[in-house]
Amino acid sequence: MKYNHLFEPGNIGPLAIQNRIVFPALEVLGAGFNGEMSEDLITYYEERAKAGVGLIITAYASVDEEFSQSFEGSQLKLTHPRYTSAMSKLARTIHKYDTKVMVQIYQAGRQAVPTEISGRRIVAPSPIGFSLYEQIPEEMTKEEIHRSIGKFVNAAKMLKNSMIDGVEVLAAGGYLINQFLSPYSNQRTDEYGGSFENRFRFLAEIVTGIRTACGKDFAISVRFSADEFMEDGYDLQEGIKIAQALEKLGVDCISVNNANQEKRYLIIEPTTIKSGWKSYIIKAIKEAVSIPVIATNVIKLPEQAEEYLSEGLMDFAAVGRGIYADSEWAKKAKEGRAEDIKPCIGCLYCLDQQGLFRKSACAVNCRTNREREFPLLDRDLVGKKIVIVGAGPAGIEAALVCADRGASVTIFEKENFVGGAAELGARTPDKEALKALVTYYETQIEKRQIDLLLNTEATVDRIKAYEPYAVFIATGGTPIIPPIKGLSGSNYLTIPEALAAGYAIENKKVVVIGGGMTGCETAEHFALMGNDVTLVEMQPKLAPEVSPDNLVTVLENLEKCQSQMLLSHKLMEVDHGKVVVEEVPAGKRKTIAFDHLILSLGNRPEKSLYQEMKKEHENVLLIGDALQTGRVANAVHTGFERAYVMS
Known part of the structure; x- marks a missing residue:
């Protein structure tokens, strides 16, 4: 063993x-x-x-x-x-x-x-x-x-x-x-x-x-x-x-x-x-x-538990969030299938739900604490073809459910990688757990023999050529760009552009507009590269959408790097390598020079392909950020649930 x-x-x-x-x-x-x-x-x-x-x-x-x-x-x-x-x-x-x-x-x-x-x-x-x-x-x-x-x-x-x-x-x-x-x-x-x-x-x-x-x-x-x-x-x-x-x-x-x-x-x-x-x-x-x-001891993987037990560090390994995220953790470990364990990503979504006095839920596993609601699937889609557009968490979750129901599944993905926004997030510091989720998805796509078409833009005609029984649209969201004076495509980066593979800078002045969790992590990412970073957020609190526990080490790193954090400030103008921000509600303005300006102001659902496909096919389902932008949990849950109940 x-x-x-x-x-x-x-x-x-x-x-x-x-x-x-x-x-x-x-x-x-x-x-x-x-x-x-x-x-x-x-x-x-x-x-x-x-x-x-x-x-x-x-x-x-x-x-x-x-x-x-x-x-x-x-x-x-x-x-x-x-x-x-x-x-x-x-x-x-x-x-x-x-x-x-x-x-x-x-x-x-x-x-x-x-x-x-x-x-x-x-x-x-x-x-x-x-x-x-x-x-x-x-x-x-x-x-x-x-x-x-x-x-x-x-x-x-x-x-x-x-x-x-x-x-x-x-x-x-x-x-x-x-x-x-x-x-x-x-x-x-x-x-x-x-x-x-x-x-x-x-x-x-x-x-x-x-x-x-x-x-x-x-x-x-x-x-x-x-x-x-x-x-x-x-x-x-x-x-x-x-x-x-x-x-x-x-x-x-x-x-x-x-x-x-x-x-x-x-x-x-x-x-x-x-x-x-x-x-x-x-x-x-x-x-x-x-x-x-x-x-x-933050034990997520069987090899971690084995290591601590073999060292005599403990007599019994308490695996909390790992088994919470995958009820079959012990079985898969015993069978030597650690790669099939769905990993806890440490996002604390479960804790956030409890903070609202809700029944707890897991971001990556919809069945957790809902097992009676989602009994194991029947293979009722054998012989049917399903097309998924988008290989982010929502699209892959839908693909896995449909494959488990017996369907033949094809995924169109315009990028050269799977994971969507989750993969981008995994490029920021200390995101090994998020990387593990992306790796898990890659493994499961291969094991379920799902046809994955990377670098392939989905069109209505390409989708129709498969004669699909159902189509899932998981095209994600597009970055929100506000109508700010002086803001043009040549003087700012969106989050996907800033986190693009191989994009690295140092000893530069970087201004990040938007202090949600993504903006905070992006600011940390560039601060740890050795840049002078300023993070600007219009609200009086950073990342209110997540548990404050998620911010602890991010803020520690930003403070260690002597980054500036301007709360209650909004972007007013961009002019030749400078941004003008205004304190809310005082109205006092401040000018900040930059070499690189990054916008992290959220996304709006990208529904254009969905709207086109609805005219051509009766069984089209919208999931993930294309339905409503949000956290990984939103993508996972909409992908899983809509694929589970699809008839």
Whole structure:
């Protein structure tokens, strides 16, 4: 077998695990209306168990309904025996595949949604606020602390009654238990604050209570932050003390996490943070304890997991977003088909959806968290010809679905590469994950024997010559060029032109107009080449269309390169190597010299071929940016969905 360590059996306390693959707790907001384990969630977990994941740890379940939680009304709960029935169905379903299942339990503390949303109180160890919300929590009374401990224990008892194999206590991510552990958020002067032993007491009493109530045949894992990465918080040395104290308490394993929601990008890393960055932290914890260690480490690929396991860095590899993006990750790894794993691109679209209290969705895999909505395809298009115009994510997704349905598929692509805007984006710094998606598409086109015609402009006559059953138009968008005085085709570059293969400059003055994510990444691209870059954005905020976590390393690089960022400024005029920008709403103008001017003002859908084809063919479908410009997720989802439902 290619990945011997990854598929070696292991043990966590009383549990025999068939391999070292863990699908860790990821919130997907898929619970039922009352917080029960829903049919959608059961199917979501079942697909991953069926593919051979060794241990599944579900999204966190609240042990409490008295106080406000992080996602009111949309997350799992374990507050009443009525939740046992659905949990037991999950256990029976997962156990069919020899997969073990734990449920993570938690309380939100100061990271709960505000009272104005929930109608409930927010409590915490101390009245220390959370930067995302203005509300200051109330300090918990000792009676409330003791009630909270009882709630954790009762939740664990319900899980054992549900035939769940174990519980993971969430002491990470800045939630309530983490708040007690941290000297930053715990400023109590009683026996639950102050010294390490006092700050650890809350967690210790929870773990002891669970062990007493559930016995040694019920596994206990604790997920904790090994380093808070916060001023006045605790560091790795204290994280080691936490791990050792947990081992002394008798937990069956520990799961190593980092940071809290103040630095969320170190918990759920954006695409620019590389696999392996946490290795030194995990190594320090692993060397300090003898119980099994589960760890995340931005593991997307089987070879990464194999490497960390073979080095003894961890005992079990937690593959979160990788298995979220491809439910068959474990199966494909076991069969030596890593090239067929659809890669997570680290875009945090899943997180953005949750920020809007929506059910989570994956940018690159439409079936994720929607498995019941999109059962596996029938081969109902055998003998039919499909033509796709455009080999960007939308066009390729449609092509793959149609090929899986049995059709003979041809793709027209006017450029000499596949991937469209995604391929262009992959040319900016730290976009290995996006490059991996393009490579995946190239591989799947070849494996499905799709006829790919590069450097070929699609016309109505060329398309009609194939006598297609259906035509998908994925012609993307065309750059928006505003009617600005002095702006002409000879004095600016569009994003496709600026990111053209081989286009490189240095020691030049570069002005980028437009501070969406594309503009920010393009500015970073040229700044790192050694240019003097100025980024101009009309709005007061950069890249509001994406999670701010995506911007962290981009902004760090721009600041390191001493690039200028002019927010609330709009382009007014271009004149002989200079742009005039105006501050909004003050009206104050500023002139900036440039050698190269790049416009990143978005795109408008390119629909001309679609409009022509509609006159000639009854089954023409518009997808991707040609339908509505947006992120990779928009392209992927429209391509997949329209090809899936096409009759």
